[in-house]
Amino acid sequence: MFINFSNTYASDHQGSINADKSLLISEIAEIYQASMTYIFKNQTLINQKGSDKSGLFGKSFLLNIKKAYRTKFNKPFPSDEHILVKALLRVMIEVMESNRTLFYDDDIQFKGFIPAIFAFQLSEKLSKKGLGLKIKFTSTPDMIRNQLNHPDLWEVETMKKIQESALPRYYDDKAKYLNKTAQRYFLPVKMQTFCLYCHGKPENNPLNKNRNKLQWTNIDKTGFPMENWTLKDFGGGISIIIYDK
Amino acid sequence: MKNSLYLLIFLINFISLKANSVTLKVGIIDYPPHVDFKNNIRNDKAYKYVHAILESKFSNVEYIQYPSKRAISELKKGNIDLLYPVDDPFNKLKHLSKAFFHSTPGLCFKKKNFIPILSATHLFKGLAIGIPSGTKIVPTLKSSSANLIDIKGTNSLNRGIELLKLGRIDALFHPNPIKLYHLTNPLSKEIACSYFHGYSSGVYIATKPGMDKETYKKIDDAFTLALNETSYEFYFTQN
Numbered sequence: 001m002f003i004n005f006s007n008t009y010a011s012d013h014q015g016s017i018n019a020d021k022s023l024l025i026s027e028i029a030e031i032y033q034a035s036m037t038y039i040f041k042n043q044t045l046i047n048q049k050g051s052d053k054s055g056l057f058g059k060s061f062l063l064n065i066k067k068a069y070r071t072k073f074n075k076p077f078p079s080d081e082h083i084l085v086k087a088l089l090r091v092m093i094e095v096m097e098s099n100r101t102l103f104y105d106d107d108i109q110f111k112g113f114i115p116a117i118f119a120f121q122l123s124e125k126l127s128k129k130g131l132g133l134k135i136k137f138t139s140t141p142d143m144i145r146n147q148l149n150h151p152d153l154w155e156v157e158t159m160k161k162i163q164e165s166a167l168p169r170y171y172d173d174k175a176k177y178l179n180k181t182a183q184r185y186f187l188p189v190k191m192q193t194f195c196l197y198c199h200g201k202p203e204n205n206p207l208n209k210n211r212n213k214l215q216w217t218n219i220d221k222t223g224f225p226m227e228n229w230t231l232k233d234f235g236g237g238i239s240i241i242i243y244d245k
Numbered sequence: 246m247k248n249s250l251y252l253l254i255f256l257i258n259f260i261s262l263k264a265n266s267v268t269l270k271v272g273i274i275d276y277p278p279h280v281d282f283k284n285n286i287r288n289d290k291a292y293k294y295v296h297a298i299l300e301s302k303f304s305n306v307e308y309i310q311y312p313s314k315r316a317i318s319e320l321k322k323g324n325i326d327l328l329y330p331v332d333d334p335f336n337k338l339k340h341l342s343k344a345f346f347h348s349t350p351g352l353c354f355k356k357k358n359f360i361p362i363l364s365a366t367h368l369f370k371g372l373a374i375g376i377p378s379g380t381k382i383v384p385t386l387k388s389s390s391a392n393l394i395d396i397k398g399t400n401s402l403n404r405g406i407e408l409l410k411l412g413r414i415d416a417l418f419h420p421n422p423i424k425l426y427h428l429t430n431p432l433s434k435e436i437a438c439s440y441f442h443g444y445s446s447g448v449y450i451a452t453k454p455g456m457d458k459e460t461y462k463k464i465d466d467a468f469t470l471a472l473n474e475t476s477y478e479f480y481f482t483q484n
Contacts, residue, residue, distance in 0.1 A: 057482075058482065058483070090476075090479045093479065093482050094478050094479055094481075094482055096482075097481070097482040098423075100428065101426055101427050101428050101433060102361075102426075102437070102439075104428065105356075105433070105437055107356045107434075107437070108356060108359055108361070108437055110361060111361055112361020112362045112439065113361075114362075117362060117442075120442055120443070121442050124442055124443055124445060125347075125478075128344070128347055128445065128447075129476070130343075145364065146364040146443075147364075148364070148442075148443040222361070222362045222365060223360065223362065223365040223367075223368045224365055224367075
């Protein structure tokens, strides 16, 4: 059963269960997105020498993510009592901790800990927990840099529907994953100015700031050639799968 | 952290059978920063986590520190019951069902040559990357345009580190770079490592061959319960 969220309503018991399930999966996507936003907004802190970086770790980090969520979505942070939300928050702490040495390495000017990298590490760690939860930040096959983020068939078809009908999100509670019953959800991410720092045109590249145009590079800070995307392009999205273990 | 540990112990004790009087022998391998032989291993979080679980099941638990190869030999002979942390893919040791934690392979560089994002494999073009003998490299590195140099010898990892420090290679492939690149290792002042995320694998608690089914189940159930409640990886992040 495919549900465009704008049409979701709960008029009976089954509808109510579906609404609960779809609420959970959408909250997970939003928490994930808020955490990526927080990582972007703290690039200066992450790359800075000798700063107090305690806000990037442990409980302080979670408080910052919750604040970022409230600011971004203008609503309270969801309950973290649900096992999957709890696991996601714990894994965020694990990811940040596993990068502690890098964050405090003052000899490395650019740590490479950009939102997409954070998201990928988060996804990988979550996939090892055996919780039946998979999260991926992906895009259309022609827009993917890391082939390990390549979309599967469901994601390709969903992104096509989202682009064609300008859907705000997409929920499918009758999907399959690894031959198991699954709920799948896709939250498109709007292309933002900061995405263009790496994926845009050379004039968007912060490395070219204060440089003569003849000296501009089309290689971004992470070492990849820039794609010349604009704010009108599709920005990919967050794909969530909750499946039977 | 203390609260998590107390909860863990309570849960294990709650479902536990009465601890028996058998002495369980546990081998430990150096695996910084989780197990660091330079310090008292009883202060390591890995020890505290494992011990909290085992002491609820066995009245006597003896820990013995070993070099890696000797440890595997002792385990295979049945002289020790358990061994941790084990990520040896070649000996195909029997282990508990859930991974204790996970390790991710990576590349180590002199800091001035650091490449932070290893999915940017086009940056490997022309780089001399040392591959210690016996290590299994990730597919993206194998298919890259890097010049892969086989580092032979019984201590090829250490030799690789020396070659890197001397500038004879541009990077060194390491199956577990966290062993080198962590805050308490002085080597981290010279080198930095980044990871092939997406290629992590389990690091386990291995069991001796022929361990009786009842004992295996008792230990495995206790660890599964504990890991599900508070994973070691999360416990490790707590102060």
